[in-house]
Amino acid sequence: MGPGSGETQYSTGTMPFTVVHLGRHPKPKDLIGKAMYALGGMMRGLGTALDSIGVVVQGPYARHDHLVPNTAWMPFEANADIKPAAGAQQQVPFNPRLRESPALDIVAPLKKGSAGFVAPNAKVIGNVSLGSQVSIWYGAVLRGDINAITVGDKTNIQDNVVVHVARHSLTSAPAGGPKPTVIGSAVTIGHGATLHACTIGDGCLVGMGATLLDGVMLEPGSIVGAGAVVPPGAVVKSGEIWAGAPAKLLRKLSAEEKGFVAASADNYAKLATEHRIENGKLFEEVFLDAAIAEEREWRSLTDIDLHMGIARDDQTQLVLATRG
Numbered sequence: 001m002g003p004g005s006g007e008t009q010y011s012t013g014t015m016p017f018t019v020v021h022l023g024r025h026p027k028p029k030d031l032i033g034k035a036m037y038a039l040g041g042m043m044r045g046l047g048t049a050l051d052s053i054g055v056v057v058q059g060p061y062a063r064h065d066h067l068v069p070n071t072a073w074m075p076f077e078a079n080a081d082i083k084p085a086a087g088a089q090q091q092v093p094f095n096p097r098l099r100e101s102p103a104l105d106i107v108a109p110l111k112k113g114s115a116g117f118v119a120p121n122a123k124v125i126g127n128v129s130l131g132s133q134v135s136i137w138y139g140a141v142l143r144g145d146i147n148a149i150t151v152g153d154k155t156n157i158q159d160n161v162v163v164h165v166a167r168h169s170l171t172s173a174p175a176g177g178p179k180p181t182v183i184g185s186a187v188t189i190g191h192g193a194t195l196h197a198c199t200i201g202d203g204c205l206v207g208m209g210a211t212l213l214d215g216v217m218l219e220p221g222s223i224v225g226a227g228a229v230v231p232p233g234a235v236v237k238s239g240e241i242w243a244g245a246p247a248k249l250l251r252k253l254s255a256e257e258k259g260f261v262a263a264s265a266d267n268y269a270k271l272a273t274e275h276r277i278e279n280g281k282l283f284e285e286v287f288l289d290a291a292i293a294e295e296r297e298w299r300s301l302t303d304i305d306l307h308m309g310i311a312r313d314d315q316t317q318l319v320l321a322t323r324g
Contacts, residue, residue, distance in 0.1 A: 076126030135272035152185030156268035166197035
């Protein structure tokens with residue numbers, strides 16, 4: 001019997017199996033399946049009710065198991081003093097379990113334009129706006145809890161970067177005022193860098209492990225070297241590279257370095273597409289990939305050469321001819 005609608009039959013040569021395209025867990029359509037599905041739902045509900053009763057009976061000795069919330073894309077309580085908000089503002093019930101619950105103003109991260117990539121273990125929290133083709137890599141944290149973070153198009157924020165904002169900053173005008181973090185388009189933020197309440201123009205590069213403190217401004221087309229510490233309020237002019245701790249002007253950028261910054265943004269945008277596809281696979285697709293890889297492991301070089309139309313020398317194994 002062949003696969004049904006919305007299904008694809010795969011075979012690795014040793015193990016045929018079916019992948020369903022209607023969803024990870026499609027509901028049954030036959031009468032018996034529907035009955036078992038309904039019965040299973042009732043039993044699961046009964047189990048939940050019994051667990052709740054057991055917790056009440058055990059009282060203070062009961063063990064409470066809580067799921068850890070997913071903070072890869074998490075809203076936060078809105079700050080009325082920060083206007084306009086970078087993220088998406090909305091109202092939700094303070095306590096969803098109560099019918100008449102007061103409203104709570106929250107702000108959620110916002111994606112604009114075409115799809116980018118946010119790693120599953122990255123943290124994008126609160127008042128954050130991401131442009132088109134932005135990539136947030138593994139372990140990075142963008143914490144827009146007390147102010148706004150704005151990221152422009154095709155910017156890549158690499159592994160373990162920390163981006164934060166300031167509620168009170170001595171470099172703000174007026175002194176002591178709030179300070180957001182603004183990152184322009186086609187910017188590369190290297191691994192492990194720290195950005196705090198600063199502004200980065202388009203086409204900049206921040207090296208690995210660098211630190212940009214409150215009020216720092218990178219004008220478009222500038223570079224901060226790896227490990228540099230840029231002091232509060234410093235301004236890195238266009239076409240300059242700063243390095244050191246505290247950072248200072250090292251020299252002007254060469255034409256080759258300017259081209260590297262632009263190429264870095266393009267390369268990371270392409271790489272992010274591959275990671276988004278791999279991280280978005282259903283478990284059926286992962287299983288299929290593993291089965292194909294297992295089959296390829298036992299294929300001999302002769303099988304591969306025959307498929308590719310390659311003839312080799314018996315002694316040296318050098319390629320003698322290929323099929324045109």
